Amino acid sequence: RHRAELIVPDFLASTPLTALRTLPRYLEVGRRRLEGLRGDGVLRDAPRAREFSGWWRLYLDRRRELDSLGRSDPDLEEFRWRLEDYRVQLHAPGLARGRRVSVSDLKAMWQAIGG
16 A cells, blocks of 8 residues: 555656655565564554554545645645655664654644644
8 A cells, every 4th residue: 555655646747856766765664564564563563553644644634635625735745755754764764864754843744734
């Protein structure tokens, strides 16, 4: 599912260049996460998955709302890519590079976009 969220039909045109450059890392997170689910990995993964899914649901709900109105919000799209960086930190910290994203950062961004 994560791959489908990243590689949408028009992803080359709709994905910012900075995100395209890091796309291999975002895809690698999914692979590493699946490997980590073996054995008791599901138990270790569950709290991180719940934490991320709450943020992801907020993004998706707002995105659907804007789509239904035929609108877009560049700040919401920036939030989406920050979520991808956060996903890396949660599920494959060894791949985390560049900008670190904290829960405080996400909260501040969400409030700024009207969440």
